[in-house]
Every structure is written in structure tokens, then in C-alpha cells.
Amino acid sequence: xxxxxxxxxxxxxxxxxxAQHSAIIARAKAQNVSQMLLIGCDINSxxxxxxxxxxxxxxxxxxxxxxxxxxxxxxxxxxLRTLAAHPEVVAIGECGLDYNRDFxxxxxxxxVLHRQLTLAVELNLPVYLHERDAxxxxxxxxxxxxxxxxxxxxxxxxxALEQYLSLGLYIGITGWVCDERRGKSLQQLMPMxxxxxxxxxxxxPFLIPRSLIPKPKSHRNEPSYLPHICQTxxxxxxxxxxxxxxxxxxxxxxxxxxxx
Ligand SMILES: [Zn+2]
Numbered sequence: 356x357x358x359x360x361x362x363x364x365x366x367x368x369x370x371x372x373x374a375q376h377s378a379i380i381a382r383a384k385a386q387n388v389s390q391m392l393l394i395g396c397d398i399n400s401x402x403x404x405x406x407x408x409x410x411x412x413x414x415x416x417x418x419x420x421x422x423x424x425x426x427x428x429x430x431x432x433x434x435l436r437t438l439a440a441h442p443e444v445v446a447i448g449e450c451g452l453d454y455n456r457d458f459x460x461x462x463x464x465x466x467v468l469h470r471q472l473t474l475a476v477e478l479n480l481p482v483y484l485h486e487r488d489a490x491x492x493x494x495x496x497x498x499x500x501x502x503x504x505x506x507x508x509x510x511x512x513x514x515a516l517e518q519y520l521s522l523g524l525y526i527g528i529t530g531w532v533c534d535e536r537r538g539k540s541l542q543q544l545m546p547m548x549x550x551x552x553x554x555x556x557x558x559x560p561f562l563i564p565r566s567l568i569p570k571p572k573s574h575r576n577e578p579s580y581l582p583h584i585c586q587t588x589x590x591x592x593x594x595x596x597x598x599x600x601x602x603x604x605x606x607x608x609x610x611x612x613x614x615x
Contacts, residue, residue: 359389364556383578408443424459448483530564545591
């Protein structure tokens with residue numbers, strides 16, 4: 356029997372997917388992608404992700420992305436506690452630091468991350484983490500907490516990989532690894548990433564795998580392309596597709612305490 360895959364990060368609330376949720380999920384299931392984690396980026400999109408998760412029997416996160424950190428106010432903890440009480444919510448996030456775009460002031464990003472890490476500890480939930488060009492600050496903050504979680508869409512260097520692994524985090528790999536130009540250094544790191552710490556995710560509708568053949572007419576990524584990412588990682592690690600599929604599904608279930 357083939358193991359079904361789990362997409363550990365889908366932005367299904369993105370407007371690019373409006374009115375197409377059933378079709379997107381059906382195409383994913385046809386490719387054996389049986390479960391997906393729907394990512395919330397602020398209070399509104401977290402609520403929307405939960406609604407979709409309820410409707411389609413999927414899972415969701417609740418949190419505030421660093422881009423939206425400036426939207427968080429004094430009600431953040433109360434709002435996130437209410438959202439996280441839904442059984443579909445298996446993680447706090449997407450939260451973290453993004454010094455690449457700086458859509459929110461860095462000081463605000465750090466403070467909103469601290470508040471979500473504190474809440475994750477209180478609720479005993481894993482965190483879904485985002486980090487771009489903020490490796491040192493991210494590590495300094497994470498070291499202050501005892502949290503389980505995933506560093507999603509990892510694109511850092513070997514040092515960053517080793518540091519995140521030493522904190523016990525899982526590492527989320529997206530179609531970035533399929534990019535023949537900017538994915539090169541990530542490809543070289545794949546043999547150093549232990550299979551037991553790997554999660555696979557599309558981050559759809561973003562980051563369409565550039566090595567898909569034939570190239571999809573729409574430039575929009577979707578969860579049905581997850582097997583291609585799984586196969587690319589398997590090849591880079593010198594493993595069978597089925598081995599990577601099976602272990603990443605198990606990893607997801609272990610991290611998020613979720614069966615099937
Ligand atoms: Zn992200």
C-alpha cells in the first residue's frame with residue numbers, strides 16, 4: 356500500500372484559491388496527498404483556515420506572521436486562545452521573524468514572536484515558525500523557550516540547519532529545493548538533514564517547484580505537487596520515494612499528535 360503524504364504547509368485561505376477549495380483538495384487527494392496543515396497568518400486568516408479545516412476535515416494553525424506583527428494588539432493572547440481551542444488547530448503560527456521584507460518593525464516582530472512562544476508553552480502546542488534573514492535573533496529567542504515545532508520553508512545555511520536541529524526542531528522543506536538556481540545550496544544540505552526531522556510542504560500558492568514537467572500553465576503552486584517535492588528530496592538523499600513519504604508522514608503525526 357502506498358503511504359499517503361501530508362502537506363505540512365498550505366495557504367489555502369489565499370485569494371488565489373478562492374472558490375476552488377474543493378477542486379484543489381480533490382486534486383491533492385488524487386495524488387495521494389491525504390492531509391494538509393492550513394496556515395493562518397493573522398487572526399482573520401487563522402479563523403478562515405479553521406473554517407476550511409472544519410469543512411474539509413483538515414488541520415490548521417492559529418497565529419500571526421511576522422509580516423502582520425504590527426496588526427497584533429493587546430487582545431492577541433485572548434484571540435489566539437479562543438482559536439486554538441478548536442480541535443482542528445494543532446500549532447501556533449505562522450510566527451517568527453522576517454528581516455528580508457521588514458513589513459513590520461523588527462522590535463514588534465520580536466515582541467509578537469515572544470508572546471506567541473509564551474502562549475505555545477502555556478497551551479502545550481507546537482509552533483510553526485518562519486524565519487528569513489533573521490537567523491541569529493531567531494535562535495537567541497528560541498533558546499529561551501522549550502518548544503516543539505517546525506522551522507518551515509527552511510532556506511538557510513549549514514550553520515543555521517545545525518542550530519535549529521540542536522533545538523529539537525523539525526525542518527520544513529518546500530519546492531525551493533527544486534529550484535536549479537537559488538535552491539542549489541539547499542540541495543547540498545539535504546544529505547545533512549536527518550530523515551527523522553524532515554517535513555515536506557508546498558507553501559502553496561507560493562513557491563511552485565521550478566522543475567515540474569510539464570510546467571503548469573498557471574504559475575500557482577498547489578498541494579497536488581507535493582509528491583514532486585518528496586521525490587526531489589528522496590533523490591538528493593539517495594533514498595526511495597516511499598521511504599521519505601512514510602517517514603515524513605510519521606514525523607508530521609508525531610509532531611502534531613495527529614493520526615491519519
Ligand atoms: Zn513562511
